[in-house]
Amino acid sequence: MSLLAIGINHNTAPVHIREKVSFAPDTMPESLSAVLALPGIDETVILSTCNRSEIYLSVEHAQLSSEAVMQWLADYHHLDLSSLRDALYVHADRDAVEHLGRVAAGLDSMVLGEPQILGQLKSAFAVAQQFDSVGRQLNHLFQHSFRVAKAVRTQTAIGENAVSVAFAAVTLSTRIFDRLDQCRALLVGAGETIDLVARHLVDRGVKDLVVANRTLTRAQELAANFGARAVLLSDIPDELPGADIVISSTASQLPIIGKGLIERALKKRRHKPMFMVDIAVPRDIESEVGDLDDVYLYTVDDLRSVIEANMKSRQQAAVEASEIIARSTDAFTQSLLERQAVDTIRQLRSRAEQLKALELEKAQRALAQGADPQRVLEQLSRGLTNKLLHAPTVALRKAHAEGEAEASVWASRLFDLDET
Numbered sequence: 121m122s123l124l125a126i127g128i129n130h131n132t133a134p135v136h137i138r139e140k141v142s143f144a145p146d147t148m149p150e151s152l153s154a155v156l157a158l159p160g161i162d163e164t165v166i167l168s169t170c171n172r173s174e175i176y177l178s179v180e181h182a183q184l185s186s187e188a189v190m191q192w193l194a195d196y197h198h199l200d201l202s203s204l205r206d207a208l209y210v211h212a213d214r215d216a217v218e219h220l221g222r223v224a225a226g227l228d229s230m231v232l233g234e235p236q237i238l239g240q241l242k243s244a245f246a247v248a249q250q251f252d253s254v255g256r257q258l259n260h261l262f263q264h265s266f267r268v269a270k271a272v273r274t275q276t277a278i279g280e281n282a283v284s285v286a287f288a289a290v291t292l293s294t295r296i297f298d299r300l301d302q303c304r305a306l307l308v309g310a311g312e313t314i315d316l317v318a319r320h321l322v323d324r325g326v327k328d329l330v331v332a333n334r335t336l337t338r339a340q341e342l343a344a345n346f347g348a349r350a351v352l353l354s355d356i357p358d359e360l361p362g363a364d365i366v367i368s369s370t371a372s373q374l375p376i377i378g379k380g381l382i383e384r385a386l387k388k389r390r391h392k393p394m395f396m397v398d399i400a401v402p403r404d405i406e407s408e409v410g411d412l413d414d415v416y417l418y419t420v421d422d423l424r425s426v427i428e429a430n431m432k433s434r435q436q437a438a439v440e441a442s443e444i445i446a447r448s449t450d451a452f453t454q455s456l457l458e459r460q461a462v463d464t465i466r467q468l469r470s471r472a473e474q475l476k477a478l479e480l481e482k483a484q485r486a487l488a489q490g491a492d493p494q495r496v497l498e499q500l501s502r503g504l505t506n507k508l509l510h511a512p513t514v515a516l517r518k519a520h521a522e523g524e525a526e527a528s529v530w531a532s533r534l535f536d537l538d539e540t
Contacts, residue, residue, distance in 0.1 A: 121162070121178060121179070121180065121257060121460065122178070122179050122180070122181070122182040122185075122212060122213055123176075123177070123178060123179075123212065123213050123216040123217060123257065123258075123261060123456075124175075124176070124177040124178075124179055124182055124185060124186055124189070124210065124211070124212055124216055125174060125175075125176050125177075125209075125210070125211040125212075125215075125216040125219050125220060126174065126175045126177070126186060126189050126190060126193070126208060126209070126210050126211075127167075127172055127173055127174030127175065127208065127209060128141050128172065128173055128174075128204075128207050128208055128209070129171055129172035129173075129174070129209075129228070130171040130172065130230050131228075132207045132208070132209060133207035135170075137207055138170075138171070138172070138173065140197055140199060141173045141193065141197055141199070141204070142168050142170075142173050143166055143168035143173060148166060148168075148247055148251070149251050151166055151196070152164060152166060152247075152248060152251050152253040153251070153253075154192065154196065155175060155177070155189065155192065155253070156253055158185070158188045158189065158192060159184070159185075159188060160179050160180040160181050160184060160185045160188070161177055161178075161179055161185060161188075161189075162177075162178045162179065162180070162255060162257070163177065163178035163253060163254055163255045163257055163258040164176065164177050164178075164248065164253050164254075164258070165244055165245055165248040165253065165254060165258055165262065166244060166247075166248070167223075167240065167241060167244040168244075169237070169240050171229070171230050172223075174223075175189060175193070176216070176220065176258060176261070176262075177189065177258075178255065178257035178258050178261075182212045182213070186210045186212070190204070190205065190208060190210075193208075213453070213456075214449060214453045216261075217261065217264070217449045217452050217453060217456075218445060218446065218449040220241075220261065220262070220265045221264075221265050221268040221269075221445040221448060221449060222442075222445055223237060223241065223265075224237070224238050224241055224265040224266065224268060224269035225238075225268060225269045225272040225273075225278070225441055225445060226238070226269075226272075226278065226279075227272075227278075227438055227441055227442065227445070231283060231284075232278075232283070232431065232434045232435065232438060233278040233279050233283075233434045233437065233438065235273075235279055238266070238269050241262070241265065241266075242266065245258075245262045260456075260459075261452075264448070264452050267448075268444065268445055268448045271444055271448070272441040272444055272445070275440070275444060276437040276438075276440045276441050276444070277433060277434075277436075277437040278434055278437040278438060278440075278441050280433070280437075283427050283430045283431050283434060284316060284427075285313065285399055285420060285423055285427070286313050286314075286316035286317045286319075286320055286399075287316070287320050287430075288423040288426040288427050288430070289317060289320075289367055289397040289399060289418070289423060290317060290320040290321055290324060290367075291426055292395075292397065292418055292422075292423070292426060293365050293395050293397075294324070296393060296395045296416055297364065297365075297393075297395065299325070300321065300324045300325050300326050300365075301324075301325035301326065301327060303326060303328070303364040303365055304326075304328040304329075304330070304362050304363055304364050304365070305321050305326050305328065305329050305330070305363065305364070305365040305366075305367065306330045306332060306356070306359050306360065306363035306365070306366045306367075307329065307330065307331050307332070307348075307367055307368075308332045308333075308353070308356065308366070308367070308368035308369070308370060308376060308377070308404060309332075309333060309368060309369040309370040309371075309400070309404075310331060310333040310335075310338045310339050310341070310342045311369060311370075311371075313369045313399055314331070314342065314367070314369050315342055315345075317367050317369075317399075318331070318342065318345070318346050318348070319346075321365070322346050326365075327347075329343070329346055329347070329348035329349070330343075330348060330349045330350075330351060330359050330363070331343040331348050331349070331350050331351070332350075332351045332352065332353055332355060332356050332359065333350070333352070333353065333370075334352070334353050334370070336350060336351075336352055339351065339352070353376060356376070356377065356381070357381055357384070357385075360377075360381065360382065360384075360385035361384075361385045361388035361389050362389075363385075363394065364392070364393075364394065364395065365394075365395050365396075366394065366395070366396040366397070366405075367396070367397045367399065368396075368397070368398055368399065368400055368404040368405060369399040369400050369404070370400055370404055371400075372400070372402070372404060373402055374402075375402075375403060375404060375405060375406045376404045376405070377396075377404060377405045377406065377409065378406045378408075378409070379406050379408040379409050379411075379412065382394070382396075382409050382412060382415060383412065386412065386414055386415070391413070391414045392414070393414050393415075393416065394414060394415050394416070395416045396409065396415060396416065396417045396418070397417075397418045397419075397423070398417065398418070398419050398420070399419075399420055399423075401420060403419065405417065472508060475504060475507045475508060476504060478507075479500050479503045479504045479507065480500070482499075482500075482503070483496050483497075483499070483500040486499070512531065512534075512535075515527075516528065516531055
């Protein structure tokens with residue numbers, strides 16, 4: 121039995137190729153069934169995200185199954201296999217185990233160490249379980265990958281220093297204010313970036329949040345998640361004097377906050393420092409605002425140094441994570457090899473029990489008929505020995521006759537013989 125991982129990701133193909141190989145959630149049941157219907161496929165899990173589509177498999181023959189799955193993948197998505205093959209990767213057995221570990225830990229992600237992929241993996245596994253495409257092998261593999269991801273998160277700093285623009289903006293604010301829990305923050309916009317900014321601010325202890333947006337409904341939706349107030353963009357002049365932190369990210373083509381607006385706000389604040397971050401492109405805050413005393417204005421370009429520093433920290437953590445994954449992969453691969461011997465050992469013991477029962481029954485009949493107990497015991501031991509050794513003896517003679525001299529070495533190891 122072999123393990124396979126076949127896929128395509130952001131490292132091997134651009135988005136216009138990846139989108140052609142993706143799997144929609146509503147097609148997953150038929151996709152799983154179709155893969156299971158291929159010859160030699162026992163189990164499968166399909167993972168499909170914006171950055172990767174991967175098929176994990178337990179198969180009888182790795183080479184034959186990988187070719188069959190790749191052909192199915194091309195046919196299913198109406199693509200030419202020869203052109204698709206260059207973007208595909210195939211990992212077998214130990215490499216498949218290590219690859220899944222790296223995926224689960226975020227080491228194979230576009231943003232190094234991002235945690236979302238683990239949730240996506242767990243969802244893909246749950247769907248496969250729901251539609252009965254997972255058995256003992258893949259269950260064992262995926263549970264292992266979840267444990268590895270947890271170990272990486274708890275034993276390294278891979279997730280401690282976020283590398284998003286939103287996190288970098290909040291991190292910079294701590295250079296101006298020692299205690300964010302005593303600051304009021306004004307967030308301009310209500311998109312995904314501002315949502316992330318709000319989460320990071322709340323995590324740092326900010327309790328007084330105001331969300332300003334062009335439409336009040338959207339501002340209220342976002343504000344409700346953080347116990348914040350929602351206002352319109354037109355309310356910004358009234359909110360600025362009370363804002364210690366201002367972070368803006370809208371799609372406006374013109375600046376929303378000008379120098380004169382900030383000058384009036386600073387006068388009302390009695391020149392108490394104001395920290396401002398303009399994440400938008402084009403910019404939401406006039407560049408001249410940065411010339412004012414008591415204003416600390418940063419743009420997206422200024423955040424780059426913070427992001428780069430955090431990325432270096434993650435890269436060091438990634439080295440440590442890779443070592444954890446390598447050790448875990450070795451242990452898991454060893455356990456797989458041992459598990460493969462379990463069925464054979466079970467069959468061997470079962471066969472020995474059958475032979476023992478036959479000889480024991482024969483001995484009991486002889487005793488019941490009045491035979492000499494000593495002779496019965498001798499016959500029992502002789503018969504059991506002959507029957508247990510008959511098949512190995514025949515197989516050993518046949519192996520030597522066919523030139524397989526190493527059979528004697530294995531026989532010596534199996535029966536703990538003195539090889540000298």
